[in-house]
Amino acid sequence: MHNMKAWHTIFFLTALISAAGLQSYGQADSVPPIPPVLNLVSVDPWSGNVEITWLPSPSADVAGYIIYLDKDTQGATELDTLYSESATTYTRTGSGSKYYSESFVVAAFDTADNISPLSNTKRTIYSTAVTDTCNKLITISWNRYLPEPGEILSHTIMYSADGSSFSELTTEGPEATEYVLDEFEVNSQYCFYVTANLTGGLESHSNQACVNTSMRRPPEWINADYATVEGNSAIRLSFTIDPLSERGDFILERSESSSADFTQIHSFSNTYGNISYTDTEADITMVNQYRLVAVNSCNIRSEVSNIASNMVLNSERKESMIRLTWNSYKEWRGSVSSYRIYVTTGSYPEERYTLTPSDTVYDIAYADLMYEAETDKICFMVKAVEGSNPLTENGESDSRVACIYVEERITVPDIFTPDQNSINDFFRPLLSFTPLSYRLVITDIKRRTVFETADHNKEWDGTKGGTPLPEGTYLWFLKTLTPSGKEITRTGTVVIIFNR
Secondary structure (H helix, E strand, C coil): CHHHHHHHHHHHHHHHHHHHHHHHCCCCCCCCCCCCEEEEEEECCCCCCEEEEEECCCCCCEEEEEEEEECHHHCEEEEEEECCCCCCEEEECCCHHHCCCCEEEEEEEECCCCECCCCCCEECECEEEEEECCCCEEEEEECCCCCCCCCEEEEEEEEEECCCCCEEEEEECCCCCEEEECCCCCCCEEEEEEEEEEHHHCEEEECCEEEECCCCCCCCCEEEEEEEEECCCEEEEEEEECCCCCCCCEEEEEECCCCCCCEEEEEECCCCCEEEEEECCCCCCCCCEEEEEEECCCCCEEEECCCEECCCEEEEEECCEEEEEECCCCCCCCEEEEEEEEEECCCCCEEEEEECCCCCEEEEEHHHCHHHCCCCEEEEEEEEEEECCCCCCCCEEECCCEEEECCCCEECCCEECCCCCCCCCCECCEECCCCCEEEEEEECCCCCEEEEECCCCCCECCEECCEECCCEEEEEEEEEECCCCCEEEEEEEEEECCCC
8 A cells, every 4th residue: 555655646746747847848828727715895885886805816827807797597797807916906886786786706817818717706785774654663674795604793784864974873683684763853864874794804885775754745636537448458547646746655446336345456656647557357348437546654545536437338230220328438527528439440440420528329320331341340439538627638538349240231133224214224232341352244145244343333234335235134143252251152133124
């Protein structure tokens, strides 16, 4: 065993001498330096800059250091490179550490551009302060500084009131991440920062967190701008809030009938000026009523908006008439100035009729629309328009869309009298729709074509190229494609008779 150990020692020394000899003959240096040791990251509570310090790499040929922002599972992002072997500090300006905690690592590189493994990670302290004016409490919270085990000795919380110099508020243990202050003056501004006291006399500071202990001014009014049906599947709401309000907490309530209680469906925090919300759970086939309620930090209700309600439009065809009915819009601070009916017979809705604020029923002759239909249905929507709102802009509200299906009917006369007396002088099939394609061919009994057209509005005058044809029976062939995509082919006869 002794001889075996001696042999290994001789072999190892020989290998070292050989390696040194190879390097002396110009072999490229591929050995990375030893990583530095990151020993402190600390936020400047006044500027928000982050001070980063490390112990230098012990490697002999270090040329500088690379500072990285460590994004955990997303990897490290290079922030800067310092071309100095003696560098041991770096200040990150414009840091996000005023708004959240950040982690950092450092690497060394040598004269051959070899980069060391990353150093250990250090994370900044991010502090927040929240005032509970109901219970007169201020809660200061912070995340733990990321150190080596046992590195944190305690936490010191510093405070300032109304711009005074910072002084010590309290000292908490190494595991603490929160402190509740229960004695302070109202209508004042308090600022705090947290210091982690570390081994070796080091300190890591957090950002400043400031709160105002004054009671905020509630809104004097909230305007429900509109409740409008969106996409025929949801109800979109808008509320305008008194711009002088200093409170931003609200709850949205819904009632599913005029007699039902309101229940909360959503809440909003730190929201000012305007609130928009889309209720995807609402049943648009029924009238839903909404209101927005301002609450303070104790969840005590103050100002309540006017009610906003959606319109439910229904359409029904009774023989030759289409009847539209809807509920009146409720309840703008102004008033309904008009209702406008939009009709969709093709790709886009078109405004067709303007009605008075008292109208909630409207009849339309089916014959006025049936020939315009480019699909298998005709759809309607009613828009309510507000007037004279005393607080903000006038609102508009769209009803749900209601449709009737187009009756795809073809009627063909079997006799006509083209004697130019303006009575029954022309022949054409009567369609209750606008066809997507159309072809009409008329022949005599010997199958000779006397008339042909692809225009469903074009009529046959009983001639062939302008020459009158004799009385008798003629054959017709019709092929058309309906708006619903149905192809219809029909044949029949028509008789020409002249009045004597």
